[in-house]
Amino acid sequence: xxxxxxxxxxxxxxxxxxxxxxxxxxxxxxxxxxxxxxxxxxxxxxxxxxxxxxxxxxxxxxxxxxxxxxxxxxxxxxxxxxxxxxxxxxxxxxxxxxxxxxxxxxxxxxxxxxxxxxxxxxxxxxxxxxxxxxxxxx
Amino acid sequence: xxxxxxxxxxxxxxxxxxxxxxxxxxxxxxxxxxxxxxxxxxxxxxxxxxxxxxxxxxxxxxxxxxxxxxxxxxxxxxxxxxxxxxxxxxxxxxxxxxxxxxxxxxxxxxxxxxxxxxxxxxxxxxxxxxxxxxxxxxxxxxxxxxxxxxxxxxxxxxxxxxxxxxxxxxxxxxxxxxxxxxxxxxxxxxxxxxxxxxxxxxxxxxxxxxxxxxxxxxxxxxxxxxxxxxxxxxxxxxxxxxxxxxxxxxxxxxxxxxxxxxxxxxxxxxxxxxxxxxxxxxxxxxxxxxxxxxxxxxxxxxxxxxxxxxxxxxxxxxxxxxxxxxxxxxxxxxxxxxxxxxxxxxxxxxxxxxxxxxxxxxxxxxxxxxxxxxxxxxxxxxxxxxxxxxxxxxxxxxxxxxxxxxxxxxxxxxxxxxxxxxxxxxxxxxxxxxxxxxxxxxxxxxxxxxxxxxxxxxxxxxxxxxxxxxxxxxxxxxxxxxxxxxxxxxxxxxxxxxxxxxxxxxxxxxxxxxxxxxxxxxxxxxxxxxxxxxxxxxxxxxxxxxxxxxxxxxxxxxxxxxxxxxx
Amino acid sequence: xxxxxxxxxxxxxxxxxxxxxxxxxxxxxxxxxxxxxxxxxxxxxxxxxxxxxxxxxxxxxxxxxxxxxxxxxxxxxxxxxxxxxxxxxxxxxxxxxxxxxxxxxxxxxxxxx
Numbered sequence: 001x002x003x004x005x006x007x008x009x010x011x012x013x014x015x016x017x018x019x020x021x022x023x024x025x026x027x028x029x030x031x032x033x034x035x036x037x038x039x040x041x042x043x044x045x046x047x048x049x050x051x052x053x054x055x056x057x058x059x060x061x062x063x064x065x066x067x068x069x070x071x072x073x074x075x076x077x078x079x080x081x082x083x084x085x086x087x088x089x090x091x092x093x094x095x096x097x098x099x100x101x102x103x104x105x106x107x108x109x110x111x112x113x114x115x116x117x118x119x120x121x122x123x124x125x126x127x128x129x130x131x132x133x134x135x136x137x138x
Numbered sequence: 139x140x141x142x143x144x145x146x147x148x149x150x151x152x153x154x155x156x157x158x159x160x161x162x163x164x165x166x167x168x169x170x171x172x173x174x175x176x177x178x179x180x181x182x183x184x185x186x187x188x189x190x191x192x193x194x195x196x197x198x199x200x201x202x203x204x205x206x207x208x209x210x211x212x213x214x215x216x217x218x219x220x221x222x223x224x225x226x227x228x229x230x231x232x233x234x235x236x237x238x239x240x241x242x243x244x245x246x247x248x249x250x251x252x253x254x255x256x257x258x259x260x261x262x263x264x265x266x267x268x269x270x271x272x273x274x275x276x277x278x279x280x281x282x283x284x285x286x287x288x289x290x291x292x293x294x295x296x297x298x299x300x301x302x303x304x305x306x307x308x309x310x311x312x313x314x315x316x317x318x319x320x321x322x323x324x325x326x327x328x329x330x331x332x333x334x335x336x337x338x339x340x341x342x343x344x345x346x347x348x349x350x351x352x353x354x355x356x357x358x359x360x361x362x363x364x365x366x367x368x369x370x371x372x373x374x375x376x377x378x379x380x381x382x383x384x385x386x387x388x389x390x391x392x393x394x395x396x397x398x399x400x401x402x403x404x405x406x407x408x409x410x411x412x413x414x415x416x417x418x419x420x421x422x423x424x425x426x427x428x429x430x431x432x433x434x435x436x437x438x439x440x441x442x443x444x445x446x447x448x449x450x451x452x453x454x455x456x457x458x459x460x461x462x463x464x465x466x467x468x469x470x471x472x473x474x475x476x477x478x479x480x481x482x483x484x485x486x487x488x489x490x491x492x493x494x495x496x497x498x499x500x501x502x503x504x505x506x507x508x509x510x511x512x513x514x515x516x517x518x519x520x521x522x523x524x525x526x527x528x529x530x531x532x533x534x535x536x537x538x539x540x541x542x543x544x545x546x547x548x549x550x551x552x553x554x555x556x557x558x559x560x561x562x563x564x565x566x567x568x569x570x571x572x573x574x575x576x577x578x579x580x581x582x583x584x585x586x587x588x589x590x591x592x593x594x595x596x597x598x599x600x601x602x603x604x605x606x607x608x609x610x611x612x613x614x615x616x617x618x619x620x621x622x623x624x625x626x627x628x629x630x631x632x633x634x635x636x637x638x639x640x641x642x643x644x645x646x647x648x649x650x651x652x653x654x655x656x657x658x659x660x661x662x663x664x665x666x667x668x669x670x671x672x673x674x675x676x677x678x679x680x681x682x683x684x685x686x687x688x689x690x691x692x693x694x695x696x697x698x699x700x701x702x703x704x705x
Numbered sequence: 706x707x708x709x710x711x712x713x714x715x716x717x718x719x720x721x722x723x724x725x726x727x728x729x730x731x732x733x734x735x736x737x738x739x740x741x742x743x744x745x746x747x748x749x750x751x752x753x754x755x756x757x758x759x760x761x762x763x764x765x766x767x768x769x770x771x772x773x774x775x776x777x778x779x780x781x782x783x784x785x786x787x788x789x790x791x792x793x794x795x796x797x798x799x800x801x802x803x804x805x806x807x808x809x810x811x812x813x814x815x816x817x818x
Contacts, residue, residue, distance in 0.1 A: 018760065039790060046762050050762055050764070093800065094770060094801065094804070098774050104763075105767075111799075
């Protein structure tokens, strides 16, 4: 049986990431995930969406794919923006952010990596795909 | 004005100065930054009678200090305090690089320490602020009191000494780190490297070099290279030459016999220079050409990557010394190249040959052939050595067919660029050969020799342009392949053989898609450029016309037996 | 007052702010506006009741970092209670818990501040 997939196409408008989290919650319930896992997935998704919105043009879309597998949930956040270089991103520390204007930025990747079991980035000037995986233990 | 000091004050001053001297001496004996800072703090608190204190050091990425040492402070209270060098008291010290005497109000974050009075002194590394030392609440018989000017001067003096000591330790740590890093690199590399000083004594040697020399590293260091390398005169020669010309000297495939071990190496010697570019010795690098590497360097240029990998996995497959085996040999050469090259400029000749070889060699490697040699415009390829499969002969024939086919496109391009087309003849034979690494120690090549090889070459010279001529031995192995046909030709006489050799010409079935591809290009061109008024029905009708024409043509060329049955 | 702030009250010299909804950039700005206003008026202890906030993002949370820094200047403190587990976890990952406290209940929070 083909593994079920849910696909969302989001416009870049304020708070659109909440559509993704609501979908994620339904999927989490369907997969019988714990509240903790559901919360982690939603949070990681929010951050991935915010990043995607940030580097995309306002008239483009961000696509989200949920792949429901037997022992995991895979979420892909795909944008058609300008891309980014992961090697140039520093691991954020609260001490380094204090006193600086850029304190608001740069937390997304760290949060995603802490909350999900594996994360992969593919990015070039035509767009970025962030693939996040949560393993389900039975 | 005369300053009057009473005896007690003088004694106190003396004690303080003595302590400062003590501290100064001690500071220079610390190896470790954390221990140093802790000691400084404790000593400072003791000398100045502070009830508690902190040393905060700067963090490169952030405006916040890090707590490196604390004395008698409630750690819980410390937690959660943000020491920002750009805020409040610290900012003042940071800007002025001078100590600051402070009183802590209730609404100041330092109030969490439950202290009232403070003294902050900057720790400087040359002119830069690297941290601060903070002392709290001076204790005296009257209770807690603020610090005074002489305290400030004292702390300044200590801080200044501390800054110097800190700087030194940091330098030491950096140097050690760099040295360790370099050492690790030296030890890890596969090439043997050793350095000598101007007197020829070996100062450094890495693991790989020690292995070649066949001595423990400790036994090598300090000894003269003449002693270590015994009778290997070449080392002496190379090092001397290098010293003379002050440039890198190299030699390939040198045999080193050292302390009972014999190794074949490529050596290069370079002058070792100091900061002022003065020679202080030599660096010798030895690349070990042991079996594995010899194999790789021997074969890298001649076979595809797959074969090299296969060989590395099955070393017994390889007998470089020479073995008798069956193999299929392919020869190809360019018809009339010599006369053609007389009409071309030398640059064009080389360019043509290189383009041609690039194309052909790709095909050869695709079918796992071993490129034996290139002789002028001729190619000799072996199938079945150094490793053999049951597809060797088939691969040889497939190579030949693809070479001819790819040549057609190659020539089309040449014609477009106003160059003469190239045609080749190919000969293939199978039989017994002797294979091995043949040549002198300096110049060795893997090749095959024998009668079968000579015959293959003869077949090639018999082949006309565009022809692929094979012997019976080859045809027997491939006759069942549907991709091509064999046409019997009159037997040829070969020098040294009494009986003429039976030969076949391989007729290759050129797939239909060649002209199909051309048609698609033309169709696309017409769709874009042909005005609609010139089309019949629609532009796509041209495809219908072509298909019909194709059907008619095929029918005319077909024999009765081949005609498709009428529906 | 922004729709994100459900209510603000003062008790025992602590300003207690109750939030409602998604703590994003706007939500963060709403909290910080109240805090800075109160700091000017002389308050320096703040508690955020986040029972009504189930979703946060890192931008909203980072505004809390700004508030923590500002409070340092007046030797103030900030704490939070009624956090959803994922919100508490996020605060932890972002380092807020080093300089501010997550409490389990209002009583505990008020007692500690």
